[in-house]
Amino acid sequence: DQQVKQNSPSLSVQEGRISILNCDYTNSMFDYFLWYKKYPAEGPTFLISISSIKDKNEDGRFTVFLNKSAKHLSLHIVPSQPGDSAVYFCAASGMGGGADGLTFGKGTHLIIQP
Amino acid sequence: KAGVTQTPRYLIKTRGQQVTLSCSPISGHRSVSWYQQTPGQGLQFLFEYFSETQRNKGNFPGRFSGRQFSNSRSEMNVSTLELGDSALYLCASSLAGQAGANVLTFGAGSRLTVL
Numbered sequence: 001d002q003q004v005k006q007n008s009p010s011l012s013v014q015e016g017r018i019s020i021l022n023c024d025y026t027n028s029m030f031d032y033f034l035w036y037k038k039y040p041a042e043g044p045t046f047l048i049s050i051s052s053i054k055d056k057n058e059d060g061r062f063t064v065f066l067n068k069s070a071k072h073l074s075l076h077i078v079p080s081q082p083g084d085s086a087v088y089f090c091a092a093s094g095m096g097g098g099a100d101g102l103t104f105g106k107g108t109h110l111i112i113q114p
Numbered sequence: 115k116a117g118v119t120q121t122p123r124y125l126i127k128t129r130g131q132q133v134t135l136s137c138s139p140i141s142g143h144r145s146v147s148w149y150q151q152t153p154g155q156g157l158q159f160l161f162e163y164f165s166e167t168q169r170n171k172g173n174f175p176g177r178f179s180g181r182q183f184s185n186s187r188s189e190m191n192v193s194t195l196e197l198g199d200s201a202l203y204l205c206a207s208s209l210a211g212q213a214g215a216n217v218l219t220f221g222a223g224s225r226l227t228v229l
Contacts, residue, residue, distance in 0.1 A: 034217070043118070043204055043220030044157070089157060101147060101159030101170055102218065 003027045004092050006105035014113050019077040021108050023090030026071065030092035034102065035064060035075050038087045047088075048075070077110075085112045116141065118221035120205050126227045132193040135224045139186050139207030145169075146188040147218060148180060151202040160203075163188055192226075200228045 005024045013019045023033075031052035036044035050057040050064045050073070057064050063076045077084055087109050091102040119138040127133050139146050148160040159172035163182035180190040186207075192199055202225050206218035 036220075041222065043206075043222045045220070046217045049217065091157075101162055101172055102149075102157075103159070104149075104157035106156035 001026075002105075003030075004090055004103050004105040006088075006090055006108045008108050009106070010109040010111065012111045012113055013080050015082060016079045019075075019080045019084065019110055019112070021075040021077075021088050021090075021110065023073045023075075023105055024071060025073075025092050027092070027094075027103070028071070029094045030103070032093050033064070033066060033073050034091045034093075035062075036089045036091060036104075038089065038107070044089055080110075080112045082112050082114060085110060118205055118207050118219055120203075120221035120224050122224060123222065124225045124227075126229060127195050128229050129195055129197060131195050132191060133195060133226060134189055134191045135203055135205075135226075137188045137190075137205030137207075137221060139188070139205075140219055143207035143209055143219070144186055145208045146182055146186065147206045147208075148188070148190050149204045149206065149220075150174075151204055151223070152200075157204065160190065195228045197228050200226060202226075 003026050034049040035047040037047045038044040048059050048062045048064050050066050055066050066073045087107045089107045090105040093102050121136045145164045147162040149157045151157045161168055161180050162170045166182045177193045182188045202223040204220050204223045206220045208218050
């Protein structure tokens with residue numbers, strides 16, 4: 001039973017346009033959400049996070065939106081650049097004491113077309 | 115500041131063998147977590163160690179085990195290897211181990227192929 005779902009295995013976007021990556025979750029105990037980016041032959045690297053007390057967090061070209069009622073979050077990248085081509089993982093956790101381990105989605109492969 | 119180091123990067127084993135993977139966390143990080151990445155399942159949480167104690171465990175069989183040493187370095191072991199164990203095994207470290215409050219820094223992974 002997938003608790004974090006990324007329903008688009010891949011997404012192709014033209015350079016300079018907006019990339020929107022989506023993520024849905026089912027576990028209402030999740031209250032902290034992260035996006036990781038992964039290049040081939042490298043480990044995932046942290047991109048941006050958001051806690052459930054917020055509905056938006058921005059960091060440069062990257063913005064994450066959280067809709068708790070819909071259990072949905074999205075990552076916006078504006079403008080998209082060729083170096084953004086990578087696999088993006090959405091992850092979620094609860095903030096109870098101790099690490100519950102992050103629950104990851106299966107990833108979305110973003111391809112930025114020149 | 116050195117990142118998370120995993121060894122070996124690549125290895126090939128046959129069914130029934132066992133394997134040990136090693137992870138050196140970022141200096142000062144006391145929590146080490148392990149994840150398995152496969153094409154079909156994405157990243158799945160194996161276990162997390164903090165101060166030499168396993169604090170949390172994912173839904174994996176007992177063939178998967180790990181430990182953490184006093185210097186925070188960690189090893190994971192898989193016994194009686196099966197073809198389905200072929201995967202990228204990722205280690206991640208963080209300061210205090212609360213996934214929400216502390217971002218995980220991942221190593222490049224150990225790619226295990228079981229023949």
